[in-house]
Amino acid sequence: MPISKLVGARVKRREDPRLIRGLAHYVDDIQLPNVLHAAILRSPYAHARIRAMRTDQARRHPGVVAVVTGNEIRDQVGCVPVASQNPTLRVPKRYVLAVDKVCFVGEGVVVVVAEDRYAARDALDLIEVDYEPLPVVSDPEKALASGAPVIHPEWPDNVAFRFDLKQGNLAKAFKEAERVVKQRLIHQRLAPIAIEPRGVLARYLPGEDELTLWSSTQIPHILKTQLSVMLKLPENRVRVIAPEVGGGFGSKLNVYAEEGLIGHLAIKLKRPVKWIEGRRENMQGTIHGRGQVGEVEVAVKKxxxxxxxxxxVIADIGAYHQLLTPGIPPLTGLMLSGAYKIPALAIEVTGVFTNKVATDAYRGAGRPEATYVIERIIDRVAQELAIDPVKIRQKNFPRPKEFPFKTATGLIYDSGNYQGALNKALRLSGYQGWRGEQRKLREKGRYLGIGLSTYVEICGMGPSAAMPAGGWESGTVRVEPTGKVTVLTGVSPHGQGQETSFAQIVADEFGVPLDDIHVIHGDTAVVPSGIGTFGSRATAVGGTAVFQAAQKVKEKAREIAAHLLESDPEDLVFSESRFSVKGVPKKGVSLQEIALEAHLARNLPKKMEPGLTATSVFEPANFTFPFGAHICIVEVDPETGRIEIRKYVAVDDCGKVINPLLVDGQIHGGIAQGLGQALLEEVVYDEEGQLLTGSLMDYALPKAEDLPRLELARTETPTPVNPLGVKGVGEAGTIGSTPAIVNAVVDALAPFGVTHVDMPLKPEKIWRLCREKKERRAEGAG
Amino acid sequence: MPQKRVSLRINGRDYTHEVEPRLLLVHYLRDMIGLTGTHIGCETSICGACTVMLNGEAIKSCTVLTVQADGGEVLTIEGLGRAEELHPLQEGFWECHGLQCGYCTPGMILAAYQLLLRHPDPTEEEIRRGLDGNLCRCTGYQHIVDAVQYAARKMRESK
Structure with a gap:
């Protein structure tokens, strides 16, 4: 084992030079000659029958090349795919453009293709569509009520799927309970808002019969397979490229109508076609996250x-499924026991169709909901039983020696030391001191709150048996004849920094400088196979594949070296990128010399194939389970409803760390999104299914000023699931932070008799709540 | 559509074009000049991905018409530094991991550029407030604040 030099070091990113100079190429930055621009007319109604359409004027508009409606291509382009093995699943057909009827505001109805984007956009205004409005179901609970309008008449009601999980003797648990605590919780819909909206560019070469599609996607390989099905093209004629991708957070972990539509248009028109999503389209038509309403009940002893x-729980699915929609709420169910030993559980998930855009994976995808449920209810219990929220958590943690720990939901937590992370967070935050401060301030009429969250999450996705579309990942390492190293990975980073961290892994293995390594991703014609970047899996699964491929290359290099040095492979030592004979350091050969020999192939061991390259496909045996403890200190001003975060400490354990700088960045960004849910963000539809938060003027994203300086620390508990010991960190911050913040605010307002507030905790809501409670008390006293 | 002649100096070079009066400056920069480092993120002047300097002031080029910038001087991310001599802000963003997906970065850097012109020694609070017109969904801003502090230090030292 070489002495590790780069793994674990704060290496600055190799992606950055092109990004800080404005030289990177996102989809819209790619210029192709002769390109056409597409614009999509979208439904202004949440639910309506399309009675008639008039497109002649648009067709005659200068610069317009084509106007296409859903009916015209319904048999030419396949439906938007959904990956799920749930036997109860109902899958309504989702055409790439609406056929006969629209089911949510923003559903694509007509596409215009023109010589430039302004002409395409102008022509949209010349299209007339006669809609016959239909009754709308916007609220998921109302959608389940008997007599509610049914969105998809193929079925008798709006149920999209069910998922149930029962373990242990729940009846006994509730019978023996000394206290039962119940809480209704709302996980509001959120918009992922990658700052780069989606975009698609497609080029078809008729001579070669080849379609190349550039898309702002997290999953180029899955998209390639699905596109070939949608477009009825042989898969080996489809190439998908994810160029620079400006953020995803799950919103680009999908196969969208526009990807099939634009690919189809490029084939039909025999010219490249580009479609760049506007932000309004993005708010209406790109998936949302969360959207659950649930009631939790726990049985506890005193x-x-x-x-x-x-x-x-009722999960708001939207009008149609997207790729992973039905898989998200069950993840909530699986992770409901959180970081605690809970012997008996019952979970009932009902997915419900509503006249809204689909929900799907948004950073955390099901786990923030689970963590919020368990972390909120454990605080509620602590409040009811007057136990310190630290003590109640400690009481229910599995001990480090109990790992691997099997939960009642059937998962096996790989490794953990929950108490260790909590202790560190308590120490760093000065928890006890803040409790004293809280008492003092309360006497002065100031309201300080201390919130905890001790989360565990499921990532490193994942074993293929438990995944809807494969859970393995591929890595290829090739030493070029000149000694430079090329790494191909099936993951598709879009900000996570794996061009750097994977190079660190390989540099350590080969003893070569980082600058000699180039990591390529996101092109299905270059990277042989892959699954993609999501579920905090890239390093745990993809990094391991790269690591194993590098090891294979090194073993082959050792054999070549032994052959060249006329020595036994076992007698060679590897150091500073060179094999030499044990005890005879001068007798050696460098990796570069070996690579050249491997390519020239004039003097190789018998039967050895030329070249110095290897591919590894890593199939993890289990998920990984990062964990941590977040502590948030807030002060709430009941007169204004303003919440000030006085301190935020996050102790996260994501197993081994390849690059602490990148891990910090992931945690910071994750916490910002978790804070966004807790305090600011909320997708709002009205009763008619109109999207009221349709632009960034109406949907509040966290700004620099909304965040406090975050204090981060780590504990390091390696996973046994992969040889690198890494767990994943992309979503942990989002999962851990939301309940810590809400718990802090509820704690602050405890003197008002507040036991719960639904998110987002906007000042107005807090102000009203405080006023209401005060008034009620005054009435009671009077 | 009638065209109008515009002349602009962009990153030190002079350009003259006939453009539609409604052509947005960001589309002019990206599609006609080929400077694609300026990005579009929201179309409503909220996200700041399209921020460039126009006549010494940071503006959101998604809501400025090209004809409004006629005769003006524009600085985009491509004109800020060179490979061998990065601007201290670019260096700071790189050193401090002030970017992840990089999409907001050019606009963020130019907003910070204006901030440092006005406040060469800003407090953390001033930096956070000064960047309120620019959204980043990846970093949680902390490393961006560090990057601006790094650049401020470096620019003061080199004076």
């Missing part, structure tokens, strides 16, 4: 021991 938990 000392805080949890005996059982029951959760009934």
């Amino acid at each position: 000392d805080g021991t949890i005996l059982g938990l029951q959760y009934r």
Whole structure:
């Protein structure tokens, strides 16, 4: 084993020079000669029958090349795919453009293709569509009520799927309970808002019969397969390229109508076609996240021991499924026991169709919901039993020696030391001191709150058996004849920095400088196979594949070296990128010399194939389970409803760390999004299914000023699931932070008799709540 | 559509074009000049991805018409530094991991550029407030604040 030089070091990113100089190429930056621009007319109604359309004027508009409606291509382009093995699943057909009827505001109805984007956009205004409005179901709970309008008449009601999980003797748990605590919780819809909206550029070469599609996607290989099905093209004639991608957060972990539509248009028109999503389209038509309403009930003993938990939840699916829609709410169910020993559980998930855009994976995807449920209810229990929220958590943690720990939901937590992370967070935050401060300030009429969250999450996705579309990942390492190293990975980074961290892994293995390594991703014609970047899997699964490929290359190099040095492979030592004979350091050969020999292939061991390259496909045996403890200190001003975050400490354990700089960045960004949910963000539709938060003027994203300086620390508990010991960190910050912040605010408002507030905790809501509670008390006293 | 002649100096070079009066400056820079480092993120002047300097002031080029910039001087990210001599802000963003996906970065850097012109020694609070017109969804801003502080230090030292 070489002495590690780069793995674990704060190496600055190799991606950055092109990005800080404005030289990177996102989809819209790619210029192709003769390109056409597409614009899409979208439904202004949440639910309506399309009675008639008039497109002649648009067709005659100068610069317009084509106007295409859903009916015209319904048999030519396949439906938007959904990946799920749930036997109860109902899958309504989702055409790439609406056929006969629209089911949500923003659903594509007509596409215009023109010589430039302004002409395409102008022509949209010349299209007339007669809609016959239909009754709308916007609220998921109302959508389930009997007599509610049914969105898809193929089925008797709006149920999209069910998912149930029962383990242990719940009836007994509730019978033996000394206290039962119940809470209704709303996980509002959120918009992922990658700052780069989606975009698609497609080029078809009729001579070669080849379609190349550039898309702002997290999953180029999956998209390639699905596109070939949608477009009825042989898969080996489809190439997908994810160029520079400006953020995803799950919103680009999908196969969208526009990808099929633009690919189809490029084939039909025999010219390249580009479609760049506007922000308004993005708010209406790109997936949303969360959107659950649930009721949790726990059975506890007086000392805080949890005996059982029951959760009934309605998941707002939207009008149609997208790729992973039905897979997200079940993840909530699976992770409901959180970081605690809960012997009996029952979870009932009901997915419900509503006249809204689909929900799907948004950073955390099901786990923030689970963590919020368990972390909120454990605080509620602590409040009811007057136990310190630290003590109740400690009481229910599995001990480090109990790992691997099997949960009642059937998962096996790989490794963990929850108490260790919590202790560190308590120490760093000065928890006890803040409790004293809280008492003092309360006497002065100031409201300080201390919120905890001790989360565990599921990532490193994942074993293929448990995934809807493969959970392995590929890595190829090739030493070129000149000694430069090329790495191909099936993951598709879009900000996570794996061009750097994967190079660190290989540089350590080969003893070569970082600058000699180039990491290529996101092109299905270059990278042989892959799954993509999501579920905090890239390093745990993709990094391991790269690591194993490098090891294979090194073993082959050792054999070549032994052959060249006329020595036994076992007698060679590897140091500073060179094999030499043990005890005879001068007798050696460098990796570069070996690579050249491997390519020239004039003097290789018998039967050895030329070249110095290897591919590894890593199939993880389990998920990984990062964990941590977040502590948030807030002060709430009841007169204004303003929440000030006085301190935020996050102790996260993501196993081994390849590059601490990147890990810090992931945690910072994750916490910002978790804070966004807790305090600011909310997708709002009205009763008619109109999107009221349709632009960034109406949807509040966290700004620099909304965030405090975050204090980060780590504990390091390696996973046994992969040889690198890494767990994944992309979503941990989002998962851990939201309940810490909400718990802090509820704690601050405890003197008002507040036990729960639904997110987002906007000042107005807090102000009203405080006023209401005060008034009620005054009435009671009077 | 009638055309109008515009002349602009962009990153030190002079350009003259006939443009539609409604052509947005960001589309002019990206599609006609080929400077694609300026990005579009929201179309409503909220996200700041399209921020460039026009006549010494940071503006959102997605809501400025090209004809409004006629006769003006524009600085985009491509004109800020060179490979061998990065601007201290570019260096700061690189050193401090002030970017992830990089999409907001050119606009963020130019907004910070204006901030440092006005406040060469800003406090953390001033930096956070000064960047409120620019959204980043990746970094949580902390490393961006560090990057601006790094650049401020470096620019003061080199004076």
